[in-house]
Amino acid sequence: MSTDAPPGGTVLSTLARAATRRPLTVILFWVLFLLLGFGLGTGVFGRLSDNVAEVPGTESEAAARYLDRVDPAGESITAVVEGVAVADPGLRAQVEWAVTQVRTIAGVAAVPDPYATPGLTAEDGRALIIPVTLDGGLDDEAEEKAVDAAAARIQRIDAPEVHVSGGPLLGTQIGERAQADVRNAELISLPVVLALLLVVFGGLRAAALPLVIAASGIAGAFLALFAFSEVTDISVYAIQVTTMLGLGLAVDYALLMLVRFREERRDTEDVALAVHRTVTAAGRTVLFSGLTVAVSLTGLLVFPSTFLRSMGLAVAAVVVVDMLAAVTLLPALLARFGGRIAPAKVRPEGEEGRVFARLARFSARNRVAVLAAVVPALLVLALPVAGMRINLGDAQQLPSNTEARRLYDTVGAHFPAGTGVSPVIVVLKPGTSASTVDRIHALSPRAVSRDLPDGTTVVELPPAGSVDGKAATDLVERVRNLRGDEPVQVTGTAARLVDFRAMLADRAPWAAVTVLAGIFALLFAFTGSVLLPLRTIATTLLSLGAALGAVVWVFQDGHLAGLLGAEGLGSLSLTAPPLIVAIAFGLAMDYELFILARMREARQLTDDDREAVVTGLRRSGRVVTCAALLLAVVFGAFMTGGFSPILQIGLGLTLAVLVDATVVRMLLVPATMAVLGRRAWWAPAALRRAHERFGLREEQPTAVPRATTSV
Known part of the structure; x- marks a missing residue:
């Protein structure tokens, strides 16, 4: 290879x-990496958090940290007993x-008598609630021991x-369920x-290699999460x-590389060559694909949310x-065992990809009709996004056979609506006027207050409805509006949701x-064009909008949700939209690059x-x-x-x-390329010169030493 070969x-x-x-x-x-990932990396399952709404720097987070320092009461767990009078x-x-017995456990602050405390015994006489409050300031080990001991004692009833x-026990239960779900x-x-x-x-040989790369991807997932768990909380949803x-991506990249390798084997018996x-051609596509997915995810770093x-x-x-496994491990496996993989079959001229060629020609000839039919259809599918709502959700989001969901369902069946709903917590620091305290108390007839040793007063305002419903969030806003310049802060689940929504909007x-x-x-570095990136972004946004609209229609509005074992919840989980947008945008770039790479090669020839x-x-x-089907x-x-x-x-x-790999890439791409024509590859002269000098592009090798282990 010449010494002036481009960097890529x-x-x-x-x-x-x-x-x-x-x-x-x-x-x-890579074997050592796999052992490390499946050994050390799996330790992340014991470090998962179910709290995803914390946003550092917000009022709700500052108030929660203040209470952690001054409130002698800590977290709590909840038990419910049902089935007999x-x-x-x-x-x-x-x-x-x-x-x-639970009151005597070290680390337990209080356990009220459910028979003597109003509201803890169901009116139908068939269930009762036992709340257990822990001491504040416990370290993780002491808290875990107290929770496990209290839960074990209650479960012997x-x-x-x-x-x-509830509380720290909920995170443990969901973490165990997440591990089981991943395994299944x-x-x-x-x-x-x-x-x-x-x-x-x-x-079998060729089919097994993508699974080896997939194992590397899973090991990488565990190891990355374990590393990040050392410095920040990791959500229970991060595992899945x-x-x-x-x-999915490991299989995608391996599939692309293997298809190209089998094609190259038709032209040469030299496995090393x-x-x-394969690496200098398909590897370039994998490299750019990995970078585009990673760049799509950098948008999440703009948000201050820890989650x-x-x-x-x-x-x-x-x-x-x-990406690294696809361009290093897979080529090494091919160099070692690739001689035993059959080359791609030689097909008669015009037979290979015949269906896709017909689709491309059809879309190009009927470009106006294709655009007039597909674009409005995708926009209609995206319409529900306009009414999308996000909420924290509650135990109703969990599978019906989980412990937290069973507790939620039992309380809902025997107690009045709103029982067990986390209250809006108002922190009134020393110096707050008596009139402000009275006005805050008047916001809820069930308001409960307690004084802390430093003179702070904590007022708990139970909201009507769910923890993240409109009544709860409106209550947060009302407190913040009436406090004026008083030293008053609002925290709790509903307040965190209000702050999270504001953070997303900002x-x-x-x-x-x-x-x-x-x-x-x-995309400019990949293609040398300024119009192709714009066209790619526009068509990708169409498929992304259609997919997100369908999610809103199913899970928020409840249409066909039962077919997926779910139910309409009136909103989406706040974790879903940002992750769908970031990840799906990157995945769509995968397929665009797969296609553009081949188009570019054909155009150069x-x-x-x-x-x-x-x-x-x-x-x-x-x-x-095939890649889309495997990902699905x-x-x-x-x-x-x-x-x-x-x-x-x-x-x-x-x-x-699926929408992107079929409707968009097979219909919209050739139609829009036909509309643009030669202009699709246009760039201003200055940018063209910069791309020719610095752009990453592959060169066909003239020779490469034969590896002694290639067969």
Whole structure:
């Protein structure tokens, strides 16, 4: 290779040489990485948090931290006993003895007598609630011991139904369920993916290699989350999201590389040369694809939310691991075992990709009709987004067989609406006027206040309805409006939701600008055009809007939700929309790059713009379709767990991928390319010169040393 090769070619050529000359060394490195990921990385399951609404710097977060310092009362867990008459002497004796025993546990601050405390015994006499308040200031180990001991003692009460959850126990229970869901999803998806890959490649060796890369992606997911858990909270939803994406993208990238390798093997019997050509051609696409997905996720870093930032960093790290595995581990495996993989079949002229070529020609000839039909249809599907609402959600989002959901359902069946709903917490610091205190008390007839040792007064205002309903958020706003300049702060679940929504509204435009600018720069570096990035972004936004609209229609409005084992909740989980937008946008870029890479190659060979579009779809359509199908299988497997936020994210990503890989890439892309014609590849002269000098592009190698381990 010449010494003036572009940087991208040099890097990829170096990776290709390393893979073909020292494949066993590369493989050994990745084996050690896998052991580390599945060993140390799985420790993240014990560190998961169910609190995703905290936003550093907001009023609700500042007030919560203040209370952590001055309030002697800590977190609490809740138990509910159901199934027999609570007045039964035998049950009453057991409950009273359990309450007495729990009060003696180190770290437990208070346990009220449910029989003597109003509101803790159901009016129908068939259930009772036992709240357990912990001491404030406990370290993690002491808190865990107190919670486990209290829960174990209460669960020994002999009743048909005894459920304990809430507080720190909820995070543990959801973490255990998340681990089980990930395991089940892998057991479901991997065999199905393997079967589909066998159909695609017709041989076990080629079909098994993407699963090796997928294992690397999963190990990378665990390891990235474990690393981030050392410095920040990791959401319980991060496990499913990062694992599903790590698995899906790994299969995507491996599929692209293997298809290209088998094509190169038709032209040469030299395995090392075929590997080198695969890395410098398809590897370039994988490199840009990984970068575009990672850049799409940088938008999450603009938000101050700990949850969104940690998700963005963790998922981006997983994408980078998948990308590196595809351009290092897979070439090493091909150099070592690729000689046993059959080359792609030689098909008669015009047979390969015939269906996709016909679609491309049809869309190009009827470009106005295609645009007039597809664009309005996608816009109609996106209409529900205009009415989208986001909320924190409650235990109703959890699967019906989880402990927290059972407790929620039991309380809902036996107690008045609003029982157990987290109150709006008002912190009135010393110096607050008596008139302000009185006005805050008057906001709720069930207001309860208590004084803290430093002179602070805490007023709890139970809201009507759900914890994140309009009544609760309106109550937060009313307190903030009437306090004036008084030293009063509002916290609690509803206040965190209000602050989270405000944060999204404030930072979303900046996140969009960051992502779009980054994507534009990468696509320009890939294509040398300024119009193609704009066209790509516009068509991607159409598929993304349609997918998000469908999620709103199903999970918020309740249409067809039962088919997915869910129910209409009147809103989406606040975790779902930002993650769907960030991840789906990046995934859509995957398929765009797969197609553009082939179009660019054909255009450089023939200088025929229209035929380059047809050839590009002919040669990439099968890969894009198979990749989308495999991703849909992976996302579908993770939707079997039953967590509503994961169902929302899974459905959104599945629809975004399928719509983008079919309607957008097979119809809109050739139609818009036909409209633009030669102008599609246009750039101003100055930018064209910059791209020619600095742009990342591959070069075909003239020779490469034969690896002794290639066969």
